[in-house]
Amino acid sequence: MQLEFDPGDILDPGAPGALDGRGAPAPPQRLSPSGASTFEQCPRRWRFRYVERLPEPPGVEALVGTFAHRVLELLMQRDPSHRSQAEAKRIARATWPELAGGEDYRDLELSDDEAKAFRWRAWHAIEGLWHLEDPAAVEVEATEEQMSVTLGNVPFRGVVDRLEREDDSLVVSDYKSGRAPTARYAPARLQQVLLYAAAVAEETGEQPVRAQLLYLGQRIVATSVTPDEIGDAIGQLESTWSAIAAACDADEFEARPGPLCGYCAYVEHCPEGQAENLRRAQQRADEDEYLMRLAG
Numbered sequence: 001m002q003l004e005f006d007p008g009d010i011l012d013p014g015a016p017g018a019l020d021g022r023g024a025p026a027p028p029q030r031l032s033p034s035g036a037s038t039f040e041q042c043p044r045r046w047r048f049r050y051v052e053r054l055p056e057p058p059g060v061e062a063l064v065g066t067f068a069h070r071v072l073e074l075l076m077q078r079d080p081s082h083r084s085q086a087e088a089k090r091i092a093r094a095t096w097p098e099l100a101g102g103e104d105y106r107d108l109e110l111s112d113d114e115a116k117a118f119r120w121r122a123w124h125a126i127e128g129l130w131h132l133e134d135p136a137a138v139e140v141e142a143t144e145e146q147m148s149v150t151l152g153n154v155p156f157r158g159v160v161d162r163l164e165r166e167d168d169s170l171v172v173s174d175y176k177s178g179r180a181p182t183a184r185y186a187p188a189r190l191q192q193v194l195l196y197a198a199a200v201a202e203e204t205g206e207q208p209v210r211a212q213l214l215y216l217g218q219r220i221v222a223t224s225v226t227p228d229e230i231g232d233a234i235g236q237l238e239s240t241w242s243a244i245a246a247a248c249d250a251d252e253f254e255a256r257p258g259p260l261c262g263y264c265a266y267v268e269h270c271p272e273g274q275a276e277n278l279r280r281a282q283q284r285a286d287e288d289e290y291l292m293r294l295a296g
């Protein structure tokens with residue numbers, strides 16, 4: 001289990017976070033896929049993150065993703081003939097000081113061995129692209145493209161990792177350094193790239209034909225972009241947008257305790273999350289005791 005992290009997503013400047021005349025949070029000016037997914041997982045977590053703006057240190061997993069994204073972004077901006085693993089290593093070496101000098105990385109306080117393991121993990125994520133495709137064969141149209149459009153009735157924002165042309169058609173791609181989902185969870189993960197495809201169509205007038213998640217070193221999770229798929233993704237976005245507006249209006253943000261509480265940066269502020277973690281710890285202890293009894 002891991003929290004979904006999208007390095008392309010940043011908090012909307014200036015919104016939400018403001019309070020209206022009654023002291024309730026003002027709804028956001030724009031909604032990103034990451035903001036929508038945070039609210040869908042747990043509205044209370046959304047409030048901690050986007051209204052109270054409590055710090056959420058990224059952790060090793062997220063920083064590995066940030067670094068791999070940055071290196072692959074620069075690599076894919078090179079001429080196709082230069083998109084080799086040797087070039088990726090050169091870019092990684094040149095880019096490393098950016099990450100290593102940052103507060104988020106320093107806050108991890110890694111030992112020498114842990115820092116070495118971090119760099120290996122990042123490299124495995126980067127070279128994982130070659131397990132999925134030949135980067136030299138990709139016809140890149142754009143990288144890290146900022147989108148700011150209206151989808152349905154929702155002011156939407158997002159950053160598309162990569163837009164490419166394949167057989168004269170557009171394809172939207174997003175790099176992922178986390179674990180690839182099982183078939184059951186793949187449709188939910190694909191919502192993000194379907195929204196990007198809708199945003200690209202809105203901004204350029206050309207509908208991408210495919211949207212895909214490149215799980216580095218693992219596999220590609222892809223879907224055709226059809227009117228039905230787009231309609232469903234926008235419908236879900238509209239419904240989340242309405243729920244956020246209602247929660248802000250009432251200043252009521254339900255806690256949804258579950259497995260993610262074990263990874264939530266805000267658990268110390270959340271009694272429901274603490275109770276959930278205790279319950280799960282107790283459940284694990286009971287199961288261990290039961291297994292010991294069986295074995296004995």
Ligand code: SF4
Nearest residue numbers: 042045261264270273
């Ligand atoms: S600890 Fe759990 S219930 Fe509380 S905000 Fe985090 S995810 Fe939500």
